[in-house]
Amino acid sequence: MIRKFIWGIVLGLSFLALQSCTGEIKVKSHSTQESVTDNRPVKVEKVSLAQKKSFLCYPGTVSASQKATLFFRVSGPVVSIHVKAGDSVKSGQTLMEMDERDFKKRTLYLEHQIKAAQARLLSMKTSREEDIRILEKNIQASRTRMEKAKLDYRRYSQLFQEKATPIDVYEQARSAYQVYDAEVAAMEEQLNKAKKGAREEDLMAAQAELDALCVQHEIALDQLKDTKLVAPFDGIITERFLEKHEMATAGHPVLSMMCLSTVEITISIPEKDMALFSAERKTGYKVRICPLGDSLNEAYLYEWKASADPTTRTYSLVFRVDQDKSMNILPGMTAEVSGFAVSQHVDNIAVPLSSIISTQGQSGKLWVMDMGKKMASLRNVTLGNFYDDGRILILQGLSDQEWIVTSGAKFIREGQILNILESQIKG
Template sequence: MNLKRNLKWFFPGALAVMLIGVLFGPRFFSPKDGAREPIVVRPVKSMVLSPIDGAWIRTMPGRVQASRRVDLAFRVSGPLVELSAKEGEHVKAGDVLARIDPRDFQLALDGVRGSLSQARATLEAMRRGARAEDIRSLEAQVASARARAEEAEAQFSRFKRLYEAKAISQSEFDRYRTAKDVAASSLMAAQQELQKARKGAREEDIRAMESQIRSLQAQESAAAAALADTELRAPFDGTVARRMADNFQFVTARQPILSLQDTSSVEVVVDVPESAINLNPDDLDVWASFSSISGKFPLKLVEFSSAPDPETQTYRATLAMEVPDGIRLFPGMAAEVSGKIKYGGTGKVYRIPIEALLSDDRGSGVWVVGEDLRVQWTSVEVTHLGDGHVDVKGHIEAGDRVVTAGVHVIREGQSVRLLEGKR
């Protein structure tokens, strides 16, 4: 009975002693200098490094468009008399592609030039003054007018006495008085013409004629330009993509007639996803390929839209491409746009989350997880800082596992536990 009672209390007591030893044993039995501490295993997120040098971004569909394209139109209206350009035809800069009937424009130019020639001759005469023979002719006219005026004055005086003597009627007397006045007016006009010829044209008359000539010169330039505009010429080397009018049709100014495209260099348009907009174009090798043409053709970024498409939420990128000799590309052709990241210099480059980078008095570095799940600080060099990521190189290799979260609470040599969903 006593043995059973002792065993009944022995097992609970032994268990209590064991719990006390586990909880308080390290405190009493660790070295007095405190060098020994509890081992803490940190749970961490991590990722395995792989070099991004030469890594594929993705392949996306694109579409070819001409680098230069324009719809050509006349600046004047009229009936077409020539429309020689054909769709698909290659033309040179300056080639005549279409003509409007120039008849009315030529007549207008000839009329203005005639008026301008006459005005210039008048101005020359005004500046030079009357010729000697003209002055002599005017002097003779004045002498003749004076003789007629004197004769009319004598006739008027004689018939005035007869009228006062009531020998003639009132109407007959009025006729001679009118003849006297007309002769006096003719003499005065002839004298004024002679005086003007002797003095030359007035300065204000000359300035007025010069102003008229300038106005006619402007009209001549406008008429000549209108005549030149009856020819539609190619502004650059290109291919006629489309005809939008027929020959002998009446066309109006600014009505599109032909569509011209320059295909010596083309552009490839591609819709880029949001995940790629932060890539540096200088770090990319981008090229186009075509199903009907062998080879890869380098591309260079020309412009990038800053607003996404409201339906696809992609951003439109336009890339330039030089067309090699012997290759024919037409607007609208489908292309595949591919790219890869490139880095110059030596050493492989790795992309890690920006949270994985630790910067302190030692410089920039990362925690590398060893095979024994202990971490070691390793220095790195930052080659590119992006949105939420950083590209680094240094004493790291492909296959190394680095900590991506909680880097500031880890100590050198600390044991870690990899979490599910590690990066």
């Protein structure tokens, strides 16, 4: 009896367990049916061959945007020096001074010479009445002497013909008459000249002499100004070549300076990369100054050479960076210029990482969408390297222009009707 009772209990428990399993299977089957018919929203994307952008970076060296070696245009002893290496200067600031005494004297001498030449020219252009009156009186006196000499000459000529006077007295009377006659003629010509003024060629010569003196005076003023050496632009003094009281020679360097408000970075680009370079693009470049850390500075293309270096076969490009007070970029520092985007077509498809639902080694699975049936099918693909912007390359298993599920891929099943978000369709 006890054995029959025990077997009855076992059979009853088994029956209850079987009923429980059957109910669970029905529930799961009902749940699966609901999942298949559910219009789950998903995002999709049309795939295409990838276009990869490579960002190239080139090393370079910093230099000043402006450099100058300063010298005097005249020679002389230096009497004042106002700067030393490392000093900041402004455009027009006096840096050195030379002894200017000789140049001042030269300027003053030429000013007096100009005044004398102006007076001579004025006297040639105008006649003074008192001078004319003096000339007229002198002519009158000379005519009186000439008339007396003429009478004496006639008388002695008559006596000489009669052999009543010696020949030497006759010759003396004739010479006196000729001298006074020539004197009167010269004075009359001088009087006519005084009344008419100087000849045109004489006036031109006098004017040319005055003009030449004026030019010499301007040169002297420039030389006087050149005794002071001034800064041609804002910058920093980098070197001084002589000291106070030393003799400065015209054209010989005395100071050097540079401008660091804007610096230049010169790089060399290989000819294979230069073929992809666009000279029309002036901005959008970044410069990292290596000794100053990883911070990037905005740079712009200033100039470039259209011919390659015959030895290195590289092209030289110069970029400029505008410094502010917080920056301390100095010549000679090493730098890196970036921002050279080079587009390259890749013979593979790149898909978002969110579309891959599982991976094993280089194999992966994703959902390929049938846009007509609004259903997705699971497909095995071969994975490649990671790509830009959170994507991965697909080497095999997917064709160009197919549609894939990019969002919600892990929650869908085979044969499920999907609700595509139209605003998210790409391609």
